[in-house]
Structures are given as C-alpha cells and as structure tokens.
Amino acid sequence: xxxxxxxxxxxxxxxxxxxxxxxxxxxxxxxxxxxxxxxxxxxxxxxxxxxxxxxxxxxxxxxxxxxxxxxxxxxxxxxxxxxxxxxxxxxxxxxxxxxxxxxxxxxxxxxxxxxxxxxxxxxxxxxxxxxxxxxxxxxxxxxxxxxxxxxxxxxxxxxxxxxxxxxxxxxxxxxxxxxxxxxxxxxxxxxxxxxxxxxxxxxxxxxxxxxxxxxxxxxxxxxxxxxxxxxxxxxxxxxxxxxxxxxxxxxxxxxxxxxxxxxxxxxxxxxxxxxxxxxxxxxxxxxxxxxxxxxxxxxxxxxxxxxxxxxxxxxxxxxxxxxxxxxxxxxxx
Amino acid sequence: xxxxxxxxxxxxxxxxxxxxxxxxxxxxxxxxxxxxxxxxxxxxxxxxxxxxxxxxxxxxxxxxxxxxxxxxxxxxxxxxxxxxxxxxxxxxxxxxxxxxxxxxxxxxxxxxxxxxxxxxxxxxxxxxxxxxxxxxxxxxxxxxxxxxxxxxxxxxxxxxxxxxxxxxxxxxxxxxxxxxxxxxxxxxxxxxxxxxxxxxxxxxxxxxxxxxxxxxxxxxxxxxxxxxxxxxxxxxxxxxxxxxxxxxxxxxxxxxxxxxxxxxxxxxxxxxxxxxxxxxxxxxxxxxxxxxxxxxxxxxxxxxxxxxxxxxxxxxxxxxxxxxxxxxxxxxx
Numbered sequence: 001x002x003x004x005x006x007x008x009x010x011x012x013x014x015x016x017x018x019x020x021x022x023x024x025x026x027x028x029x030x031x032x033x034x035x036x037x038x039x040x041x042x043x044x045x046x047x048x049x050x051x052x053x054x055x056x057x058x059x060x061x062x063x064x065x066x067x068x069x070x071x072x073x074x075x076x077x078x079x080x081x082x083x084x085x086x087x088x089x090x091x092x093x094x095x096x097x098x099x100x101x102x103x104x105x106x107x108x109x110x111x112x113x114x115x116x117x118x119x120x121x122x123x124x125x126x127x128x129x130x131x132x133x134x135x136x137x138x139x140x141x142x143x144x145x146x147x148x149x150x151x152x153x154x155x156x157x158x159x160x161x162x163x164x165x166x167x168x169x170x171x172x173x174x175x176x177x178x179x180x181x182x183x184x185x186x187x188x189x190x191x192x193x194x195x196x197x198x199x200x201x202x203x204x205x206x207x208x209x210x211x212x213x214x215x216x217x218x219x220x221x222x223x224x225x226x227x228x229x230x231x232x233x234x235x236x237x238x239x240x241x242x243x244x245x246x247x248x249x250x251x252x253x254x255x256x257x258x259x260x261x262x263x264x265x266x267x268x269x270x271x272x273x274x275x276x277x278x279x280x281x282x283x284x285x286x287x288x289x290x291x292x293x294x295x296x297x298x299x300x301x302x303x304x305x306x307x308x309x310x311x312x313x314x315x316x317x318x319x320x321x322x323x324x325x326x327x328x329x330x331x332x333x
Numbered sequence: 334x335x336x337x338x339x340x341x342x343x344x345x346x347x348x349x350x351x352x353x354x355x356x357x358x359x360x361x362x363x364x365x366x367x368x369x370x371x372x373x374x375x376x377x378x379x380x381x382x383x384x385x386x387x388x389x390x391x392x393x394x395x396x397x398x399x400x401x402x403x404x405x406x407x408x409x410x411x412x413x414x415x416x417x418x419x420x421x422x423x424x425x426x427x428x429x430x431x432x433x434x435x436x437x438x439x440x441x442x443x444x445x446x447x448x449x450x451x452x453x454x455x456x457x458x459x460x461x462x463x464x465x466x467x468x469x470x471x472x473x474x475x476x477x478x479x480x481x482x483x484x485x486x487x488x489x490x491x492x493x494x495x496x497x498x499x500x501x502x503x504x505x506x507x508x509x510x511x512x513x514x515x516x517x518x519x520x521x522x523x524x525x526x527x528x529x530x531x532x533x534x535x536x537x538x539x540x541x542x543x544x545x546x547x548x549x550x551x552x553x554x555x556x557x558x559x560x561x562x563x564x565x566x567x568x569x570x571x572x573x574x575x576x577x578x579x580x581x582x583x584x585x586x587x588x589x590x591x592x593x594x595x596x597x598x599x600x601x602x603x604x605x606x607x608x609x610x611x612x613x614x615x616x617x618x619x620x621x622x623x624x625x626x627x628x629x630x631x632x633x634x635x636x637x638x639x640x641x642x643x644x645x646x647x648x649x650x651x652x653x654x655x656x657x658x659x660x661x662x663x664x665x666x
Contacts, residue, residue: 027377032488032569033415033553034381036481039372044360047457048367049424049476055465056428082366091382093426093474095389124380127474132388137465141426143382143476148369155365220366236365 001102008128014106018113019123026124035124043147046085050075054138062181065104067198069111075223076144077119077202078276082221084154084211085146087119087204092126095139119204152211154219159237159281163217165305168203168277171226175272176254192253200276206299210280215289218281227270227326229279234313243305243325245317271326281307334435341461347439351446352456359457368457370422376480379418383408387471395514398437400531402444408556409477410452410535411609415554417487417544418479420452420537425459428472452537485544487552492570492614496550498638501536501610504559508605509587525586533609539632543613548622551614560603560659562612567646576638576658578650604659614640
C-alpha cells in the first residue's frame, strides 16, 4: 500500500490520529484552511523554516523513515535552541513520491510527532502534495514557532573581541555516522556516530538555559558545521576568532573513523555538518554563569576559542601555528 | 548564470535587497537562525503553509517566473482570506534546480515580493536548498501568518441548514487558462482566463470584510475547485447542499473555451481548481450585510445555492433535475 492509495484527507487523518489533543491556545488546528492560535503573553515569537530533501539531505537507502522525520524536525528545533526560544508549534509540508509505502509515511510522521511531543511542540497544520517524477524526491518542509522573552533572545550578532567561544556536546559524530552509512549503503548497527546522524538531539534545554541566565552574547547552531558557524558568528559580530584545535570535543568514535580513512580528524570534524550542537560566545566574566561542571540538559560545554579584534578566523594547531579555519558546508556554489 | 554560481548567502542577499525595511515589530528578520517578531495585541494568529511543486502545480514551459512566485504566495493569501485574517508575514522555503537561471530566481522572488507588498505582508525569513536530480523539480513552500480578532475568525465549520451559499468573482477561468497554456505548450497572449491562472488575485479584502461584519457562518477558498469546497464546507458543518447550476458565475471566456473543446462548461468550472475565489455560507437574514450591489474589493458575490438538512451535496440542473455535485481535484487517490 502506498500513499497514492489514499486520499489527501485520509493521509491527514493518519497524522491527526498521532497527535495529542490541541491545547486551549489553539482553537483551530489541523483540517481547516489555516490554523488559529492565541499568542503567548509577554513573549516574542521566533519563527524558522527548514527543508529536508531526499537526494540532498538524506538517502532512503540507509535512513529509516523514523529518522527522516526526526531529523527534519530536529533541524528546526536546533534553530529555535540557537535563538534561546521555547518550542511551541510547527507546520508540516510534505511532497510525497507516489510510490512511498504507507508504512514509511507513518514512520516519518511518527519520527516527527515523537520528537515534537518530547518538546511539547504542537503540530498546528500542514500541506500534502505529490512529488513529481518517477520516483520524485521526498521533501519535508517544516516551519516552527517558538517563544522567548524579549531580553533573552539570542542572535548571531553580539560577539565582542575577548568573548570566549563554547560548543555543546561533541562534533564530527554526524559526519562520521553519515560516512559509515554511505559506505554500507544500507542500515548499519548503531553506534554513537550513526545514532547522532540519524537521531540528533537538538540542544533546546541548553539554548533556553543560556538565554535565561544571559550568559551568551551570541549563539548559533552547527547545522552546517562548526567551521561555518564560527565564520558566521564572527562575521555577524564584526570580530575575528581563534579556535584551538586541541580543545575541540571531537567524538572519539568519529576520530577513529576519520583516521582509518586517512582523513584529518580536525578538518573533518570542523567541516562536518548535521551535528546540531550550539556555538556560544560568552563574555569572559560571564563564563561562570554556564555553571560547573558545565553540563546542562545532558550536554557538555567546551571552551574552544576566543573572539578577536583581528578579523581573521583561524584554527590554532599546536606547534604548527595558525591556519584559516575551514568554512563548512556550502549549499550552492 | 545559474543559482549554483552563487553562494547561499549571495542568494539570500538577492531576496533581502527586494524587501522593504523590516517593521518595528520584527526585531530580527532574514539572516539569523530564525526570525523574531512581536505578536499583535488582542489578535489571534492564523497560520498556513502551501507548496507549489514543478510538474505538479506548474510547468515552467508556459509559466513565467513572476507568475510562479505570485501563484505560490497567492495560494497562501487565499487561505488567510478564507479565515478572515489580515496578512502579516511569510517565510519562504525554496528547493532550487541547480541549473535554474539566476534571472528566473529573481523573477520568482519578485513575483512573491510584489504581491506581498500589495498586502503589506513582510518576508521574515526562509530557507534555500538544492533540488536533487537533473534537473530537480523547483519547489516553493511558503508559510504565512495573519491576524484576526477572536470573534471574527471564519472556519469551514458553522454552516447550518438554510444558510445560503455565495461565491466571489467567477469560476472556471483558471482551469480554462491552464488548458489554453497546456495546448500551446508555451506562453500565450493573455486573456481573462490565462491571466487568472497566472496571476490569481486572492480575495483578502473580501475575506476581511465578511469576517468583520460577521455575515458568514462558514468560509473556505476554492483552491481545489468549487465542487470540492462545497463538499468540504458541507461536511464540516454537518449539512448537505444544493447548488443551482444556472446561477454559477462561470467566466464567459472559460465557458466558450470549454464548449469549443466539447466539455460540459458546468462540470469543468465546478471541478477546476486554482481560481482562488471564496465560498461563504450566510444565514438568510444576514445576506443583506453583504451589501448591495454585493461588490467588494473588486469582486462580485453570487448566490449559488443553499445548505440543506439532507446530507447530499447536489447540483440542480434546471429541468434535468438534481445530480451529485462533482467533488473537485483529488491530490492523491
């Protein structure tokens, strides 16, 4: 049975049946021309959209449906986390290949709804369409809305020279996990890297915590890699940065995998996307607000560098001196 | 020059350069991990998402870039109109074929931004990704947010037996226009039908007016055709309906075109999508609130039928009696 055996209304019903009751602040949810919600009092709204496209962001040969759904929403939750926002609602827009098995559709929806439920995020509505071609690419486009107090919103701008750079969790794991899956061309036994690629945990609690205690002067997420994030945070703040390669929290299993394949572990971890960790700039005096042992929401926090007056963004490699920090994943050019 | 000659940042800059300054209620617009907006006081928010997919919803052979952008946003504005909501902001998510000419990208963006400006809708953010395949389909996914007073939100539910059914403007024009373009396989000289297909005017003012004077008990838009809309409005209200074929405001040029091709004009106009007119149910006593000569926002309003206790949804065809009303466009099955 494929999605084209059902009507649009039947497919929508399969989504609705997996949702908790709509909250009181959502008088109209899925099923009308649009959703209707009551804004949260004394809060700003934080909005983001992200697309996961088959053949660009994932391969169905080795990404199970639940992971596809999870990753699509995780990318969005990570954007909210980077703004210090609390998740509130999302809208789902799918372009479905005609031959997509109904079980896969259900799996994708469950991947989304399970992660949404863990973050008390409500599905407010969406759109379903066919994907053209034979088979057409599966496209999952998710819009999220979160809330934040006015003075607690984190942006990319705001880093000053002397601010210290911190990263949550570990890096390189998702890139190594993707490499392992690509090499196998099929699902593989899970390990830290594969699990990170398939089911990344957006750092929502950490983003909220750092926003609430106002420790960070700037933040962004690592969807396109640490290198890209440092470059963008520096550019937005009008500063440079020096990242110390020796302090980078590279996932040990990833390091081993990169080395086995003759790749430089630091370069690979810095360039690798999909980790969905957060990068923060923190005024030196406010570092203690991050708390000891610098562990929140299950994520470690590691100091990896410092912002500088000089505009260059550099990687300090021990005795080998400084070199430009690689820039991360480029989508177009 | 194609979109793949530019970086993501350069493409985003091409969008930003076409936007008016961000309003005071949008402290963070395009360019960060997410947009930040201040909700409007004493208003509910109305959210919707809609996708326009190449090969499903449009053909680049005969749809100029400006029309692609216009249609993508118009579909969303029409959803807001059907809820009686005032447009506020939108988020744009594009999947772009690698070989898309940069001029076409600009044209699509201009089609969106021109229509958004006419409805004082602000672009708050978005996402750009490549579309896979050679060439991959162009996908334009737009999320819109509007606002409405609590007691003025229009939904599909609410029609009662005896309510009269009204439709704005004319029907069948877009379906005939699409037929003309398909037949030519290339751009054709514009006429009422072609113009309606390429540049439909969402009935935002009419939706707002009917919501504000509380004339309508239910509303929805005709994106999937009048037949589909009547069926859905009846189902949501738990009523049936009788539509009088002789009263249907079929666009004259469309009628001529359907007849020329041996198609039944009523069936074609009822089944044809893309008109983006509105369907209202109105309590008989409140019909006068619609005003005389029942013309608002440039759109005529025509009474086309009535809601019934009997659950059937019928088309009354003069002396030939009643038959089931065709159900409109089916996306999946």
